[in-house]
Amino acid sequence: MKRMLLGRLAALVPTVLLASFVVFMLIQLAPGDPSITLAGENATAERIEEIRRSLGLDRSLIEQYLTWLSHAVRGDLGKSIITQESIAAAIGRTLPITLQLVFGALVVAIVFGVIAGVASARRADTATDAVIASVSSAGAAMPSFWLGLVLVSIFALGLDWLPATGFVSLAADPVRALRHLVLPSVALGAVGAAEIARQLRGVLIEILASDYIRTLRAKGLSESRIVWIHALRGAAVPLVTIIGLQVSRLLGATVVVEAVFGIQGIGTLVVSAANNRDYYVVEGVVVVMALIVILVNFAVDVSYRISDPRIR
Amino acid sequence: MSGGGVLRNWLLSDGRSRLAASFLLAVAILAIAAPLVARYSPTAQNAMPFTGISWDHWLGTDDLGRDVWARLVYGARASLLAAFIAVGIAVGIGVPIGLVAGFRGGWVDAVLMRIVDTFLSFPGIILAIAITAVLGSGLMNAMVAVGIVFSPSIARLMRGQVLVTRERGYVEAAVSFGSPSWWIVVRHIVPNAIQPVVIQATFMLGLAVLAEASLSFVGLGVQYPNPSFGVMLRSAAQFTSLNPGGVYPPGLAIALLVLAFNALGDSLRDVLSPATSTRRRIGRRANRRPAPNPEPNGASPRDN
Numbered sequence: 001m002k003r004m005l006l007g008r009l010a011a012l013v014p015t016v017l018l019a020s021f022v023v024f025m026l027i028q029l030a031p032g033d034p035s036i037t038l039a040g041e042n043a044t045a046e047r048i049e050e051i052r053r054s055l056g057l058d059r060s061l062i063e064q065y066l067t068w069l070s071h072a073v074r075g076d077l078g079k080s081i082i083t084q085e086s087i088a089a090a091i092g093r094t095l096p097i098t099l100q101l102v103f104g105a106l107v108v109a110i111v112f113g114v115i116a117g118v119a120s121a122r123r124a125d126t127a128t129d130a131v132i133a134s135v136s137s138a139g140a141a142m143p144s145f146w147l148g149l150v151l152v153s154i155f156a157l158g159l160d161w162l163p164a165t166g167f168v169s170l171a172a173d174p175v176r177a178l179r180h181l182v183l184p185s186v187a188l189g190a191v192g193a194a195e196i197a198r199q200l201r202g203v204l205i206e207i208l209a210s211d212y213i214r215t216l217r218a219k220g221l222s223e224s225r226i227v228w229i230h231a232l233r234g235a236a237v238p239l240v241t242i243i244g245l246q247v248s249r250l251l252g253a254t255v256v257v258e259a260v261f262g263i264q265g266i267g268t269l270v271v272s273a274a275n276n277r278d279y280y281v282v283e284g285v286v287v288v289m290a291l292i293v294i295l296v297n298f299a300v301d302v303s304y305r306i307s308d309p310r311i312r
Numbered sequence: 313m314s315g316g317g318v319l320r321n322w323l324l325s326d327g328r329s330r331l332a333a334s335f336l337l338a339v340a341i342l343a344i345a346a347p348l349v350a351r352y353s354p355t356a357q358n359a360m361p362f363t364g365i366s367w368d369h370w371l372g373t374d375d376l377g378r379d380v381w382a383r384l385v386y387g388a389r390a391s392l393l394a395a396f397i398a399v400g401i402a403v404g405i406g407v408p409i410g411l412v413a414g415f416r417g418g419w420v421d422a423v424l425m426r427i428v429d430t431f432l433s434f435p436g437i438i439l440a441i442a443i444t445a446v447l448g449s450g451l452m453n454a455m456v457a458v459g460i461v462f463s464p465s466i467a468r469l470m471r472g473q474v475l476v477t478r479e480r481g482y483v484e485a486a487v488s489f490g491s492p493s494w495w496i497v498v499r500h501i502v503p504n505a506i507q508p509v510v511i512q513a514t515f516m517l518g519l520a521v522l523a524e525a526s527l528s529f530v531g532l533g534v535q536y537p538n539p540s541f542g543v544m545l546r547s548a549a550q551f552t553s554l555n556p557g558g559v560y561p562p563g564l565a566i567a568l569l570v571l572a573f574n575a576l577g578d579s580l581r582d583v584l585s586p587a588t589s590t591r592r593r594i595g596r597r598a599n600r601r602p603a604p605n606p607e608p609n610g611a612s613p614r615d616n
Contacts (some may be wrong), residue, residue, distance in 0.1 A: 018430045019434070020428075022431070023442065025445060031448075098361070137575075143522050143525055143526065143545075143567070145525075145526065145545070146525075149552060157552060157556060210318075249435070251438070252435035252437035255438060255441065256530055260549060271437065273439045274445035274529055275449070282441070283443045290434045294433050
């Protein structure tokens, strides 16, 4: 087991390196010269050349990449051209906010998705099933950020039940944090819930028709015990895969949802960097996001190797 | 079955696909005929802000007194155009890569698929934002970015199909007759491998509408003062307390477009390749090791 883990972990290294190389090269395609930007107006040619040298821009691309990489593995992603803030510090400040949001959305997606998936599988091809199917295909088609706007206009501005914007850390004040988290989590999690419900339904219908479930029924187990304990355990492996795919999607979707709720997460950071053409910040964020996705995929891979001995 | 026969059967067999196709056709006609159906310019101030629904302004006016209906039909133009450009680019990049990887095999396949997998490890919208940052904002650049982001999954799908098709008897027969490779690819492989790509591209049109809206919403897509659904949501979002209804027209338009493209994709899949329709594919996956990329032929035993 330990060898398998280490082997899989080692296999990630080339993937991560390739991803970082792709992002690095992409950023090199950007027009303009950061040393001219940094030198400001009326700078002399010597001054610009000096900055170019200090940034290492006079060396070959491969050298530049290796320098960047050697700094990056030590946690130094460079400085923002616009704000001069350390990029690692900016990501460290904004990433926990985004992760809290993604966590909230995952809870919403899993709770509602599993309940809806189980309900429609147990009542397959009935009116309940049809209603859940229509609601979830509508949910899957709705842009998360639009759902966020609608929720804000109803529950925050209309009914005044929940705050419209802002963010509070769960560690600082759990009650206020949850109040701030509800609307963005629902907005982000709705699409995931729809996807989990749709896929879980298919998996469960298959399982509920299988021989071991028939045996359990013959033994006289209650239907809800069969569904919630035995069938759902059988569905665990595909369920974990679906949830893993949702994490990647949520990390992307949160970018726009943060803008709706005025949350200063990593999405807001990358969007303002992209609008200001602050390329190094964009580079740092994309690499960190890719790293998270690769690690989540790794966790999913390992978890089903552990839960299903046949694929070990 | 001939192409026309498939099309006729499909439209006759399924009420949902008929509804989706008619809706999309109606939107396309409105978008093309925008100057005729909109009575005002989409960018000019025509009245007081937030007049509400009236005979003069069917959907009211926005924060700058522009006619919302006019902006909606011109916005549909931008959104549909954006979707087709993005998916066209994705197919244009993805199909040749998948074709070469699947047909050539060996190290070419290994290298290409490694690159494809790398691109798949970025969250799509974040990669699109990064590419847009490099290219500069604007509708065309944003859609090039979305097209690039979509292309790896098309390449993977195409490669899987080519691997399957390559083993078919008619391809082996053509090889043994001594037909040149390009002829085999054009005559036998592409026509038989392309169907799942067409289905996937239909779903992607919906995703591209969402992507345009997202990028324009954060200011990287369509630029002020031109309308698109994302731009309209962006300005409506700033005035939700003054005009809470403002978010509904563009938001519903996006949701309905996406729903229509999804319904069209679903029914196309049922007609073109019944073996991979949703229900049965999920059933099969339940009994197998689930692959992170759940396409039917993503992981054949001959991988690499």
